[in-house]
Amino acid sequence: MSRADRPSPLRVAVIPDSFKGTLDARRVATAIADGVRRAAGEAQQDIIVDELPFADGGEGTLDAVLAAWGTSAQSCTTTDAIGRPCNAEYAVSADGRIGLIEAAQANGLAAVSDVPLRAAEATTRGVGTLVRAALDEGVDEILLTIGGSATTDAGTGLLRELGARFFDVNGVELPDGGGSLLNLATIDLSGIDPRVRDVTWRIATDVTNPLTGPQGAAHVFGPQKGAALEDVEHLDRCLKHLAEVVAESGGKSLDGVAGLGAAGGLGALLYAFFTVELVPGWEMVSDALGAAEKIGQADLVFTGEGRFDTQSLDGKVIHGVRQLTAETTPMIVLAGQVAVDAEALQASGVTAAFSIGRGPGTLEETAPHTAENLTWTAYQVARLLLTP
Structure with missing residues (x-):
């Protein structure tokens, strides 16, 4: 890139994911930007760097959105996936219209890793408490990110906490957890908090798995939540039965809907009975951050994550940044480990990737x-690109 070819000032968008377990996305963005600015100074190139910590709807989404909104996290006392009290955070936009809830703050797998996992009993009740807290703030839209869960209850716990009830054929209320849903006969939404119907829901998913079947919530994600083979089969039957009862109760069909298998089906009942849009996690975060405008103005884009592999190109942050970046704009990936071959890199549209x-x-x-x-x-990559 010769100096004559470069606009002045050069605009660079730095829009990385976190390096999980090492650096959050904000610190990653700052580190990359520092190197780019140093190289630009040595090349006497005027430069504007937009730092935009990003996320795909999973871990780190709350921090990324708070940074973009310029607001502070709201604190809430809730419960984890096995009912223990815990503290969690959520975000409200500066204008008070939008609430963002990172479900894993209340039903995350990491929070219950200190005890034997109970896949059939784990509940999303704590997420419902976070939802109520956001509703109490007066929001009219809720962004719900659902990655990293310990639960497979199809969101029944969330709705229980907001007033829904689930009964067996004898009128006995079912216990918490997805493992009881095979006995479900009646879904009673008469006591639901009316604000649940009034708000618009956007649910972020970073997978396309359906609710049930070989690629569904129980089979694909159950084992990582402590489900043995017999538990997986049982939970899948429970989710299939739930879908049947939903259909009989006038809800939208849950069969084969891409993304409903995410987080143990956490979004399934919300989708069935309320105004819900399922969106890729990176797309939701992009909208919340105004990322499309920043990337659209860029002459050069840097992104990155801890490990750049084929999964990165399927709904994750790097995939999202690629979708937002013009084909003519160079896009550089920095990663702790680069595990894609030349053919996959070329097909992805990424200009270059560096460990x-x-x-x-x-x-x-x-x-x-x-x-x-x-x-x-x-710094080294920017020197290569900016040195006359």
């Missing part, structure tokens, strides 16, 4: 140096 490793070492050895390695690698 930030500066020598052999274990993750434990290199993790403390992630920020400085990001800055160094971004």
Whole structure:
């Protein structure tokens, strides 16, 4: 890129995911931007760097959105997936219209990893408490991100906390958890908080799995939540039965709907009975952050995550950034590990990908140096692109 070819000032968008377990997205963006600015200074290139920490609707989404909205997290006392009290946070936009809830704050797998996992009993009740807190703020739209869950209850716990009731054929209320849903006979929404119907829901999913079947919530995600083979089969039957009862109760069909298998079907009942839009997680975050405008103005885009592999190109942050980046705009990926081959890289539309490793070492050895390695690698790449 010769100086004559470069606009002045050059506009660079830095829009990375977090490096999970090492650096959050904000610190990743700052580290990359520092390297780019240093190279631009040496090349005497005027530059504007837009730092935009990003996320795909999973871990880190709340922090990314708070940074973009310029608001502080709201705190709420709720319960985790096995009913233990815990503290959680949510976000409200500066104008008070939009609430963002990262469901894993209340039903996350990591929060219950200290005890044997109980896949059939785990509940989303705590997420319902967060929803109520956001509704109490007066929001008229709720953005719900649902990755990283310990639950497979199809969102029954969430709705229980907001006034719904679930009965067996004898009129006995079912216990919490997806494992009881095979006995479901009646869904009673008469006591539901009316605000649940009044708000618009957007639910972020980073997978396309349906609710049931071989690619459904129980079979694909149940084992990581502690479900043995017999538990997986039972939970899948429970979810299938739930879908049948929903259809008999006048709800929208849940069969084969892409994305409803995410987070143990957390969004299934909301989708069935209320005004809900299912969207890719990166798309929801992009809208909340105004990312399309920032990337659209850029002459050069940097993104990244801890490991760049084929999953990165299927609904994750790098995929989303690629969708928002013009084909003529160079897009650079920086990652702790690059695990895509040349053919996959070319097909992805990514211009180039670089590992930030500066020598052999274990993750434990290199993790403390992630920020400085990001800055160094971004500096080297920017020098290559900006030096006359």
